[in-house]
Amino acid sequence: MGLRERKKATTRRALQRAAVRLAVERGSEHVTVDDIAAAADVSKRTFFNYFSSKEEAIVGDGPPRPDDEARAVFVAHGPTGDLLDDLKIFLFSPLADSDAEDLGQRLADVHERKRLAQREPHLVPRVMAAFADMERYVGESVAERLGEDPDDIRPQIVASLGITAMRFSMRRLQTHAGADGSADARDDVSELRALFDQAFDALRRTFRPAA
């Protein structure tokens, strides 16, 4: 990754973290874009080059998407051939791939945002919207795998079950990370993994694969 892209990513993260930090400190109503930009040492205008709204910076990107490769594997009935198993692997792949440090950061962020959303319920719809978008993406992938139309009901059912498992896991996750993060990131990811397994076990018990 070139210097350019790294700097962009840095700026973006700086803005995002400043946004979240200030929102946690003062409540998001009492944070202006100017404040955020100042805290990240960029101009207000630059802020809007990265985010189209204040809330977007505070709420963040939503669940990480599987990349094209993972999607291709899933669509091709891989890696195991079982729908639920493959779905689980598909959904978890962005976490399985990324390195521990990065992951620690992200889980810490998730945790901070969770507290924020609890304190400011008007943020919740935004978060949900991000999951909904993910659900659409998963639904399309499932449809392709099954050779059905994305508007058919079965892909939608499967996708919504998968997303439900995901939401469940993330909601249950109690991050014990300090602000620094990476220390027990591995613990967190394995805890998340366990919750994920548990959720999919429940799915398997209530789901009857074929008609």
Added chain:
Amino acid sequence: MGLRERKKATTRRALQRAAVRLAVERGSEHVTVDDIAAAADVSKRTFFNYFSSKEEAIVGDGPPRPDDEARAVFVAHGPTGDLLDDLKIFLFSPLADSDAEDLGQRLADVHERKRLAQREPHLVPRVMAAFADMERYVGESVAERLGEDPDDIRPQIVASLGITAMRFSMRRLQTHAGADGSADARDDVSELRALFDQAFDALRRTFRPAA
């Protein structure tokens, strides 16, 4: 209902319809709150007494919620005792109850908004957020019925299946109503009913009720 409340409802509807109409005509980016307020013959400030943002007026209220009575019946394992059957009745109750004229209006609105959302995809997350809120409500109701915690996975699974059925039905619904609405409102509601039945049939085939 007193004159006061009726007038409030009228104003609210006027604002909402003006918002949707103008957004359809010009695209929502090219509609200002001043325009909407002017079209509804109220001041801008009054608009913000009814809606906290422009998008809220355009997107609308989301799926109608079952009332407390329907919820009580559902929680008490009524009316049939079968989870899926009762869920279907529970979710459909707001439509089954309301009178034909009102219903016609609302379905016409749904249709107009659907076209709007197709043309302006950035509105979709908002709509989805409304469904997500509904899903939470349903999840709590299911949890109460089953005597489980709302944070447990089973209620969430059931709720997400129900909402998926709902979304599926509404997405598929092809409203053939003219702008006036109420003419074939009954057709529409029965078509929606049929789609709903179809979706729940699919749920029943993929859902295994108990562990």
Added chain:
DNA sequence: ACGCATTAATTCACTTTGCGCATTTTTTCA
């Protein structure tokens, strides 16, 4: 029918958002 209390609507002034545009700075690559 009258006046009084409530609640809704309006006006005004103000802060903040969000973005188009021209300019400057930084990064890339030949």
Added chain:
DNA sequence: TGAAAAAATGCGCAAAGTGAATTAATGCGT
């Protein structure tokens, strides 16, 4: 090293959204 490409900035402005004071409309008791 020196353009070319891309990012950051400063400026200006239309629109969003809000608090506070004022005016109008409605409900209610007598």
